[in-house]
Amino acid sequence: MVPISYYLILSGILFACGVTGFLIKRNIISIFMSIELMLNGVNLSFVAFAAQWHALSGQIFVFFVMVVAAAEAAVGLAIIIAVYRTRETLNVDQVDLLKL
Amino acid sequence: MTAGGTPPLLGNRTLNLTTFIVVSVIKTVLALFVLLTAVAYTVWLERKVVGHIQNRWGPTRVGPFGLLQPLADGVKFLFKEDLTPPHVYKPLYIAAPMIAVAFALTSIAVIPVGNSITIGHLVIPLQITDVNIGLLIILGVTSLGVYGVALAGWSSNSKYSLLGGLRASAQMISYEISLGLSLVGVLMLTGSFSLRDIVNAQSGTFWGFIPRWNIFYGGQFIAFFIYLMSAYAETNRIPFDLPEAETELVAGYHTEYSAMKFAMFFMAEYANMITVAAVASLLFLGGWHGPVFGPPLLRALLPVLWFVLRIFGFLFVYIWVRGTLPRFRYDQLMAFGWKFLLPLAIANLMITALVVALRA
Amino acid sequence: MTHLIIFLFFGGLCVAGAVNLLVQRHPINSALSLVVVMGSLAVEYLLLGAEFVAAVQVIVYAGAIMVLFVFVIMLLNAGEEERTKGSRVAMLFGIPGMLVGSVLVGWVLIERTGTQTVSAGALPGAPRTIGWLLFHNFLLPFEVTSILVLIAIMGAVVLASHPDSDQGKKES
Numbered sequence: 001m002v003p004i005s006y007y008l009i010l011s012g013i014l015f016a017c018g019v020t021g022f023l024i025k026r027n028i029i030s031i032f033m034s035i036e037l038m039l040n041g042v043n044l045s046f047v048a049f050a051a052q053w054h055a056l057s058g059q060i061f062v063f064f065v066m067v068v069a070a071a072e073a074a075v076g077l078a079i080i081i082a083v084y085r086t087r088e089t090l091n092v093d094q095v096d097l098l099k100l
Numbered sequence: 101m102t103a104g105g106t107p108p109l110l111g112n113r114t115l116n117l118t119t120f121i122v123v124s125v126i127k128t129v130l131a132l133f134v135l136l137t138a139v140a141y142t143v144w145l146e147r148k149v150v151g152h153i154q155n156r157w158g159p160t161r162v163g164p165f166g167l168l169q170p171l172a173d174g175v176k177f178l179f180k181e182d183l184t185p186p187h188v189y190k191p192l193y194i195a196a197p198m199i200a201v202a203f204a205l206t207s208i209a210v211i212p213v214g215n216s217i218t219i220g221h222l223v224i225p226l227q228i229t230d231v232n233i234g235l236l237i238i239l240g241v242t243s244l245g246v247y248g249v250a251l252a253g254w255s256s257n258s259k260y261s262l263l264g265g266l267r268a269s270a271q272m273i274s275y276e277i278s279l280g281l282s283l284v285g286v287l288m289l290t291g292s293f294s295l296r297d298i299v300n301a302q303s304g305t306f307w308g309f310i311p312r313w314n315i316f317y318g319g320q321f322i323a324f325f326i327y328l329m330s331a332y333a334e335t336n337r338i339p340f341d342l343p344e345a346e347t348e349l350v351a352g353y354h355t356e357y358s359a360m361k362f363a364m365f366f367m368a369e370y371a372n373m374i375t376v377a378a379v380a381s382l383l384f385l386g387g388w389h390g391p392v393f394g395p396p397l398l399r400a401l402l403p404v405l406w407f408v409l410r411i412f413g414f415l416f417v418y419i420w421v422r423g424t425l426p427r428f429r430y431d432q433l434m435a436f437g438w439k440f441l442l443p444l445a446i447a448n449l450m451i452t453a454l455v456v457a458l459r460a
Numbered sequence: 461m462t463h464l465i466i467f468l469f470f471g472g473l474c475v476a477g478a479v480n481l482l483v484q485r486h487p488i489n490s491a492l493s494l495v496v497v498m499g500s501l502a503v504e505y506l507l508l509g510a511e512f513v514a515a516v517q518v519i520v521y522a523g524a525i526m527v528l529f530v531f532v533i534m535l536l537n538a539g540e541e542e543r544t545k546g547s548r549v550a551m552l553f554g555i556p557g558m559l560v561g562s563v564l565v566g567w568v569l570i571e572r573t574g575t576q577t578v579s580a581g582a583l584p585g586a587p588r589t590i591g592w593l594l595f596h597n598f599l600l601p602f603e604v605t606s607i608l609v610l611i612a613i614m615g616a617v618v619l620a621s622h623p624d625s626d627q628g629k630k631e632s
Contacts (some may be wrong), residue, residue, distance in 0.1 A: 001577040002467045005569045007504065010471045012569065014497065016562040017478035022601070024551045029487045029533055033494050037478060040501055043517075050585075051508045051578045059510050059585045060598050066520050067605045071612030073525045077532045078619035084536050090487075192488070232586060236515035243523025247495070250527070254488065254534050262534065269531045273524060293587055 007048035014041030028083070028090045032076055039069050110339070119222075127228050131208050139370040140170035146419045153423035180359040185256070188356060193257035197357065197364035200248025204368035207241045207375045209235040211328035212296050214388050214404040218396075226404065227296065234295040239280060242334065246272040248368060249336070249343060253353035255257045264352025267430065268343035271333055274437045275340075279330035281445035282323040285452040286314050295379075299387030319455065322448045324384045326441055331376040333437065335369060339416060339425040340433055347427075377405075377414030379410060385410055467507055470500040485540045491529045498522045508578065510585040 014037060021034030043062045050058025080090070087095055144159065144166065151158025159166030182191065211234075212227035231237060248270055254263015254329065287293065290301045306310045314320045333340040344352030354365045381387060388403035477496035498521045505514035569620045594602055 002507075004578045006467065006471070007508070007578070008569045009566045010474060010504070012562055012565045013475055014478050014501075014604060015483060016558045016565075017475075019561075020558045021482050023553075023556070024482065027538065029529065029536075029538060029540050030481075030490050033481065033487075033490055033529060035523050036521075037481060037494060037497065040498060040521070043513075044501055044504060047505055047510045047513060048578070053561050056585055056589060056593055059513050059590060059598070060593055062510075062513050063516065063590075063594070064601060064605055066516060067609060070520060070525055073528055073537070074612050074616040075619065076567050076617040077528055080532060081536070081620050090536065090538050192492075203572065233511050233513075233515045234513070236519065236587075240515055240518035240523055243519055243527075246523075246527055247492075247530070250530050251488075251492075254530075266531065266534055269527055269534070273527055273531070276524070291588070 004048055004052045007051075008045055011041045011044035011048065014038075014044065017041075026074060026091050028080055028092050028095070031092065032073075032080070036069060036073070039065055123222075124228065127224075128209070131228055132205065135205065135208050135374065136367070138374055139367050140174065142370045142373065142415055143173070143366070144170050145415065146422070148425045149416065149419045153420070162169060164303060167390070174363075177360050177363040180398060182359040182361065185258075185356050187257045189255040189257060192251045193356075195362075196248050196252035196255060197361045197368075198248075199251065200245060200368035201364045201371070202374070203241050203245040203248065204371035207238045208236050208371075210295060211375070211378050211382070212299065212387070213407050215400065217400045221330045225296075230294060230296050233293045235283065235293045235298070235379075235383075238375065239276075239283075242372065242375065243272075243276055245368070245372065248365075249353050252365070253343075256356035257351070258356055260349045260351070260355045261353050264343045264349050264355070268336060268353060271336075271340065271342060271433065271437075274434060275330040275333035275441070278326055278437060278441040278445045279334060281442070281449055282326040282330065283383060284449055285320050288452055288456050289314060289320070295382050295387075299382055299389070302386040303389055311386055313384065313387065313389075315384040320384060320448075320452070322444065323452075324380070326445050326448065327380060327384070330437075330441060331380065332418075332421070333433070335372045335376055337373070338368075338422040340430050342430055342433055345427055373415060373418055374411060377411040377418075378413055381407065381410035463507065467504065470503045470507075473497075473500040487533050487538045488530065491526060491533060494529075495526050497521050498526065512585050512587045512590045527548070 008058060018034045018036075018038030018041060021037065024029055025031045025034060043065055046058045046061050046065070083095055084090060087097065130362065131276065147169070148158040159169040162168040163173045182189070209228045210231055212225065212230065214226035216223050216225040218224070249268040249272075250265045253261045253263070253268065256262070284299065290298045292298060292301075298314075302311075302313050302317070304316055306312050310316050315324050332338075336343050342352075343349075345353065346352075349355070354362055359367065388407040390406035392399050392402050394402070473499050477493040477500065480493035481490045481497070484493065498517060502514040502517045502522070505511075505517060
């Protein structure tokens, strides 16, 4: 028997790590991975709440999050490739012209 | 199966935890031993069959028909000098072959090889564990196997390896889609992810004599060929062995590896071949179904024999194809996967869905 | 008891992976620690009984999305990230902010839901029930996400293709 709050705290830690990574990372791919980490933290809390309230819809939401994450990864990585092609850098501080 | 603490079911009886652990460990060790031996002898078989296809003899010197050749090879791999090139990224360079071989060996855990045997009052299914998401676990584990190849290519820090790793990851992501879609038809017919359920649904015959295998009864023969071709690409075998094309890339992702690390990539490749063959026979060719007769022990073991024969047949086809077909060009490979196999798989899926809906 | 031990072990693995993602300078190391996080999260899902979610987590997240990341890192040959001035400011405010925030959230969670426990396999999310829900109660969202995926595919192809050539269209 594990208290449900343990799962929520774990998800909170993961989310916080994602936020921190988003803030301190300068490599655009690492920033993107931090976003994925945040999504994963949220997914865990969805599943934990599903177990708490005996509602399977919590698990369904995880699928939608995953689909959105997959779509986001495809488009985001394509944008990263396009940025790298024109800028030849992955450092976000040097990508500040708001155009390709 | 429910995960975690509740005692898992073994046969029809709920056992206590100790017995379960003991039986599981024995089964795991046995399965690993058989798998590794099979891997070694698949290499021997390949050398022998390709040799005969090319009008050579293959290995003949060590033992009768060269049967002890795998042993000699193993000793050679163990005692060779394990070179680590100076420019590699060491942690990943060492981890990559382990990742490859670990994921290749993991999927054996959910593959059933036969019904069950009874020892005393203990009914032991011939499978390490029967989970209701068995097929998904195999798909997941094999999709993780790409990390071994990709990381090997990247960490070697050599242009041939990098190209091999890049090709491997792109190819494996692309063909995984048609591979997955080709299996969905079978899943719709059975309504279960458990490999045991899928095999049990294929027992019996129809029209008197044709076995009710999915490839005949379910009309899944298109899916079967899609699966076979995608599986060749997933396991990096000729005609899709672009990641290690020796005419262009020296040896692709394992150019910089030597001794046991190289052997681990080899083991991973052949273990993956065996897994693919096992899944193909379980899903499309009726698993272990076949004529069963004789005393109880023979009745329990004959299905295993039929299953092993099917796997052997698939491995033989693998080797046959290797001896026959030339290699694809890379753009042809991508076009084939995306423009031919994927639409075909989707069309097959829709037709199967229609048939299932009309039958229901 | 076993439940708690497994939870703590894989939870610890999760946190270690997440912290390692932050610490590592090279994106490929970050990507691999993220794979570790996702793998251990799949085990946590199994503990909560969400079998199908766990399998999909491994197949989609660890097996497809992260492979795409690793592929792009290899393709662009991304090197170690360099620290610039902006990142130090972010560190100065980000880490204390994160610590305060997580302590606050953790405290609230323990206060509010402290007594409720969950046993292993609490809510079995078998593929059959999940599928039934997905195609009955959630049919409209399902169809909408399929359109989203289609748009994403087209967007990825358009963005990643060379502007002055019609070759090189491969994105999933």
